[in-house]
Amino acid sequence: MDECCLLVEFGRSVDRKVNDRVHALADHLLQHMPAGVVDIVPAFCVLAVHYRPQDMAFGKNLPSPYENLRDHIEALLSSGVVAGERSSRRIDIPVCYGGQHGPDLAEVAVRCGLSRQQVIDRHLCSEHLVHMLGFAPGFPYIGGLDTSLMLPRRATPRTRVPAGSVAIANGQTVIYSTASPGGWNLIGQTPLSLFDPHREPPCLLMPGDRLRFVPINADDFAVTAGQQP
Amino acid sequence: MIRVIRPGLLTSLQDNGRFGYQRFGIGPGGAMDRTAHRLASALVGNPDSVATLECTLTGPELLFETSALLALCGADLSPGIAGQAVPMGRPVLVRAGARLSFGQRRNGVRCYLAVRGGFGAETVMHSQSTSLGGKFGGHAGRAVRKGDRLDGGALAPEQFCPLLAEQLSATSAAFAAPRWRVPLLDDTASPQIVRILEGRHWELFSPEQQQVLLDGEWRISAQSDRMGYRLEGSALALENAGRLVSEAVSFGTVQVPPDGQPIILMADHGTTGGYPKIAQVAGVDLPLLAQMNAHQRIRFEKIPFEMAQQMFLQRENDVETIIASIAQRRFDPA
Numbered sequence: 001m002d003e004c005c006l007l008v009e010f011g012r013s014v015d016r017k018v019n020d021r022v023h024a025l026a027d028h029l030l031q032h033m034p035a036g037v038v039d040i041v042p043a044f045c046v047l048a049v050h051y052r053p054q055d056m057a058f059g060k061n062l063p064s065p066y067e068n069l070r071d072h073i074e075a076l077l078s079s080g081v082v083a084g085e086r087s088s089r090r091i092d093i094p095v096c097y098g099g100q101h102g103p104d105l106a107e108v109a110v111r112c113g114l115s116r117q118q119v120i121d122r123h124l125c126s127e128h129l130v131h132m133l134g135f136a137p138g139f140p141y142i143g144g145l146d147t148s149l150m151l152p153r154r155a156t157p158r159t160r161v162p163a164g165s166v167a168i169a170n171g172q173t174v175i176y177s178t179a180s181p182g183g184w185n186l187i188g189q190t191p192l193s194l195f196d197p198h199r200e201p202p203c204l205l206m207p208g209d210r211l212r213f214v215p216i217n218a219d220d221f222a223v224t225a226g227q228q229p
Numbered sequence: 230m231i232r233v234i235r236p237g238l239l240t241s242l243q244d245n246g247r248f249g250y251q252r253f254g255i256g257p258g259g260a261m262d263r264t265a266h267r268l269a270s271a272l273v274g275n276p277d278s279v280a281t282l283e284c285t286l287t288g289p290e291l292l293f294e295t296s297a298l299l300a301l302c303g304a305d306l307s308p309g310i311a312g313q314a315v316p317m318g319r320p321v322l323v324r325a326g327a328r329l330s331f332g333q334r335r336n337g338v339r340c341y342l343a344v345r346g347g348f349g350a351e352t353v354m355h356s357q358s359t360s361l362g363g364k365f366g367g368h369a370g371r372a373v374r375k376g377d378r379l380d381g382g383a384l385a386p387e388q389f390c391p392l393l394a395e396q397l398s399a400t401s402a403a404f405a406a407p408r409w410r411v412p413l414l415d416d417t418a419s420p421q422i423v424r425i426l427e428g429r430h431w432e433l434f435s436p437e438q439q440q441v442l443l444d445g446e447w448r449i450s451a452q453s454d455r456m457g458y459r460l461e462g463s464a465l466a467l468e469n470a471g472r473l474v475s476e477a478v479s480f481g482t483v484q485v486p487p488d489g490q491p492i493i494l495m496a497d498h499g500t501t502g503g504y505p506k507i508a509q510v511a512g513v514d515l516p517l518l519a520q521m522n523a524h525q526r527i528r529f530e531k532i533p534f535e536m537a538q539q540m541f542l543q544r545e546n547d548v549e550t551i552i553a554s555i556a557q558r559r560f561d562p563a
Binding site: 003 | 248249250251252253254255257353354360362363365366370426428429474475476477479481482499500501502506509511512534535537538539541542545
């Protein structure tokens with residue numbers, strides 16, 4: 001991409017298998033970080049490797065830092081060192097659906113031709129996989145949404161979406177890690193804190209996590225939210 | 230202890246970036262002009278992982294309660310102490326009670342103030358950079374305000390620069406500084422040439438649209454900040470942009486949103502984006518861009534990747550050479 005970033009493309013669209021391969025390479029590189037590499041950023045189908053070329057060997061008759069890194073990664077991929085199967089974490093996310101916590105639930109139900117309970121049930125039964133984090137610290141893009149819940153983003157985004165809001169659009173779920181403007185359809189809210197810069201680790205979720213949403217009522221929401229530091 | 234008498238327009242602590250966390254959506258941030266940050270740091274003997282104060286357009290007024298060794302690089306915002314102009318690009322030893330203030334902007338946009346021992350910045354995720362959006366790091370996760378106290382500055386800096394200390398004690402001047410200095414900013418041209426690489430999605434744009442980017446004169450709009458510079462000019466068009474899937478971006482990525490006006494992502498860029506990436510600003514021209522202001526105009530010149538990489542490595546070499554020569558001088562006033 002540029003003098004300090006190399007991209008590895010595995011596909012062109014959002015796809016579970018492709019995403020697994022992105023994470024498999026990311027995991028390997030994180031465990032065996034090549035010299036000069038400073039950041040690994042997995043996305044839906046592309047892995048970015050940010051590096052400092054000045055920290056890599058270079059010289060008149062040597063391959064350039066970019067060529068070195070590219071050759072190293074190509075060798076990894078063709079040798080099969082990078083395994084396809086990964087051990088993902090399984091994380092439970094408590095969610096209070098609808099009401100003030102999910103103001104768009106009713107509208108989503110109407111637009112999908114379902115009852116509100118059906119929307120909730122199908123969201124609960126989906127096999128949620130965190131494809132990547134981006135947009136904001138700790139903000140997950142989660143695939144695997146039941147296909148009956150497909151609908152676009154809202155025509156007019158909100159200027160402020162509360163932190164913890166669980167929202168769907170375009171076949172994915174996101175959870176707003178911080179309050180921010182947002183255009184996705186809000187179906188619920190989690191009292192968990194997805195990002196705290198002073199916590200170790202700062203982000204609750206990681207790319208590759210498999211999520212299970214667990215319904216809670218508004219009272220439990222208030223109690224759990226109150227317990228967050 | 231350093232007290233903020235007046236905060237300036239946007240004065241925040243920045244180091245050379247927060248790396249290692251982009252996969253969590255945490256952008257690297259850091260100094261917009263990394264070269265100026267590094268040189269200012271080297272001039273006071275700090276590693277570049279110690280934050281400097283990035284002062285934007287209108288500088289702050291700072292009271293140094295104890296003597297301090299400081300340095301200023303980047304934009305010339307007319308720094309002064311007790312009515313005397315403070316020279317830039319070299320170490321400056323100031324007395325206890327010195328008030329550093331700034332005046333008219335003479336060139337550039339961002340001035341970097343380093344103080345030996347740093348400013349007592351908070352380290353979060355291994356970096357002292359302020360995440361203004363995330364509200365963490367640096368000084369309380371925000372720009373400095375009037376009344377803030379920065380718990381920084383090395384104890385007895387005189388011991389690190391005895392020759393300057395001697396010079397200061399022999400006079401009643403407000404500060405002591407050597408006659409030598411490191412290179413400072415060149416004035417920018419109008420329009421200024423900015424070198425770019427073909428972006429990831431360069432081929433998705435028609436040859437006509439590619440020419441529009443290269444032939445055009447682009448104005449940096451007033452809606453430009455540490456996150457990105459919005460450019461005003463012809464509207465670029467791309468079919469099927471909606472089919473692009475989000476992926477990583479970096480400092481200098483030139484993306485084209487639906488309205489067709491390119492945005493150059495700057496230091497506080499988000500980690501990923503879904504807009505087409507038509508180009509990438511060459512690394513060597515990022516510090517130059519960081520010192521350009523709203524309403525200034527640029528033209529793009531496309532260069533091959535190998536050339537960009539070579540120039541990048543050469544520039545690194547040049548900066549390291551300057552830093553090595555600073556270390557050799559050891560604050561020698563000559």
